[in-house]
Amino acid sequence: MARSETLLEEMYANLVIEDEEEEGIIVANQEIVVQKQTYVLVGKFLTDKNINFHAMQNVMAGLWRPNEGMEVHDLGGLRYSFVFYHKMDLQKVIDGGPWSFEHAMLIYHQLGDAEDPMTVKLQEVDMWVQVYDIPRGFLSESVLRSVGSSVGKYVKPDPATFEGMWKPYVRVRVSINVEKPLKRRLKIKREGDNWSWLNFKYERLGIFCFVCGIIGHSERECNVVYANPDKVIEKTYGTWLRAPSRNVKNNRGSRWLRNVNVGESA
Known part of the structure; x- marks a missing residue:
């Protein structure tokens, strides 16, 4: 009796899997949402110290001041993504570097369409x-x-x-x-x-x-x-x-950040 119950369970499991494999969703072309083009840098800071994420994103946005705004996301593994909405904002950052937060230099890579942000080399x-x-x-x-x-x-x-x-x-x-x-x-x-x-x-x-x-x-x-x-x-x-450099004020950058809540920017 136990043997027959086991066989029935296996048959049922196989049927469920086959049903799942047959299922699917077809999306009509008019339902496709065209997202606004973004330009992404993936980066990390050359430090073993913990980075205060909220302070960092405000400082970097205050330095960069992108006209179309930006977003910063913590990807884990000491990596961050910096998302821009206009190529000129991105290029301004690339041309103006290197950039640092609390004396730790930011190294970054412009992310291509098919690239994995967690595996691209940052060196x-x-x-x-x-x-x-x-x-x-x-x-x-x-x-x-x-x-x-x-x-x-x-x-x-x-x-x-x-x-x-x-x-x-x-x-x-x-x-x-x-x-x-x-x-x-x-x-x-x-x-x-x-x-x-x-x-x-x-x-x-x-x-x-x-x-x-x-x-x-x-x-x-x-x-x-x-x-x-x-x-x-x-x-x-x-x-x-070290070459002499001009002093740059680390202004708070919440006005340029799209992904900061009101409570976070206070």
Whole structure:
């Protein structure tokens, strides 16, 4: 008797599964809702500290001030999505970086239609690099391209570089791998001549290690220091890699956020 009951249960379960597989919904074309196009950045902050989400989204919105508003979502896994409703608002953020919250640099990736926000690589950040001590006659886009490529991935020069008279430094936009040490300087020379040194400074440079030169931690958390606890480690990097920057007020940004409730913005 028990055997027959078991067989009946299995047959019933199979029938239920077959019924579920036969079911479906057909949606008419006129029922399809066309959503407004959005532009999404997925990012994370280079810090092991907890991020105050509500404070962070207000600060970032206050810095970016998108004309069409924005949304910020906590994706988990220390990742966040920043949703914009106009491509110019998105481009303004990309062109204006790097950005930081409480000294932790934000690294981000523009999300493609078929990309998973939880698996895209987050290891590069676009920065303006100030290049000092360029010898006279070396100021050309091809030379700056080679210089930028030695620092990271060359993006573009500052258009003002080739305008006006002599400048103490020129600016190059470079995509930098945050898992590699910052480049401090570079040798350059004309064929048959002596070497000269180009020196670099990085605009809006957040926390970085004076020992290993990697962005995102200080020497107190450096693996090199931990691996040599009884050894005095030479610091070959310093604050001189930071370019002077203008002070930016961290205004509260709730007026630009679409996904903030009244109670949250108070």
